[in-house]
Amino acid sequence: MDTNTLSAFIAVAESHSFSLAAQQLFITQSAVSKRIATLEEQLNQKLFDRIGRKVTLTEAGRELLPKAKTIVNAIKDAGRAMGNLSGVVKGPLSLAASHHISLHRLPPILRRFTKEYPEVQLSLRFDESEIAYNSVLHGDLELALITLAPKPDPAIHSKSIWVDQLKYVVAQDHPLASQKTVSLEELTHYSAILPGASTFTQQIVAEQFQKKSLNLNVAISTNYLDTIRMMVSIGLGWSLLPETMIDKSLTVLETGSEPIKRHLGYIHHRDRTLSNAASKLVDMLS
Known part of the structure; x- marks a missing residue:
């Protein structure tokens, strides 16, 4: 069991599709199928029911999903922590922003950020605030710029900008x-x-x-x-x-x-180590 296999499992579970999972992971559909088959063999459990084009989690799959996310996010977090030791600002940064912030607040900040840190691979999604909030809460995003929740989850760190x-x-x-x-x-x-x-x-x-x-x-x-x-x-x-x-x-x-x-601002998960890139963007926002 490795992170590539677990990532394939998570992608299929969330997209309900082997083909969409393959697109997200930039691999072939047969490679996704092979990873799922390997995982099912290792666990001796069937993880998905396939009825026609519909793909749904079995009971074992539903039990595995949150644990798989925890494992993958923990390994990514460890990688970021080790990478931060170098002080170099580069690598991927997963970010979501609400439509309003994207149009009316974010452009000058992004312009400055991309000029100062050209080695950062920015993955920017335009989401409704509530969707971006849940993505951060579940570990799918490093940062989000949104309308702040009136009563945020204790696991969320938020800062009004x-x-x-x-x-x-x-x-x-x-x-x-x-x-x-x-x-x-x-x-x-x-x-x-x-x-x-x-x-x-x-x-x-x-x-x-x-x-x-x-x-x-x-x-x-x-x-x-x-x-x-x-x-x-x-x-x-x-x-x-x-x-x-x-x-x-x-x-x-x-x-x-x-x-x-x-209040509009940024959020991140309290238990997640921010990459150097995310920290620099937070500094710019603050």
Whole structure:
């Protein structure tokens, strides 16, 4: 049993496909099949059920998966720790960033980082904050730049870098646009356009309404803030947007309620040794 074999097992388990696993690992599908067959022989257990094109874990496979991830991540962590001793900044860096941060915060930082550390092989994913959060929590990513969770898992180290002041907004011709003040109760009578219910951003907003025993009236849900801004601007509903995204097509509503702030920053797993590359990127962010 070696890390290549376990990595193949993890890839098949997560993708539910031998062909997709082969693509992820940059090897042939037959090589993946051979590694799985070797692992099943070593453990004397069938790890996958193959019904047509569908690949699912057996009970033994489900039992092995978290242990396999722990082993692979521990070996990678040891490799990073040994590599860090040289002080050289190079090698792979797995990073995810939310769409908003990728568009509005990250470009100048990445430009500087890639110029200063050209030997770093940056693997950058654009994910929703919640997906990136779970990837860090489960050891699949070294770093993530996201909207920070209101109540993070104790295993997650988070650092706020930017703070978005969120404002209630409507289109200029919306019925509420002409009012000097608008209560949260009044907002519940109109359609809201917000990120999904599972997102950290909607959780922050919903908490303010829940404190007043009010329910959100969410008519449209999308996790792309630029899309939300467009839909609000054409009169499809109200929303909350960062001050930096508010333009002349929108009217800010004064609700008299406590200001809503959204913290953006980076996270990593507390038990994971950061590579020199990750540490340098964290230094730039800080």
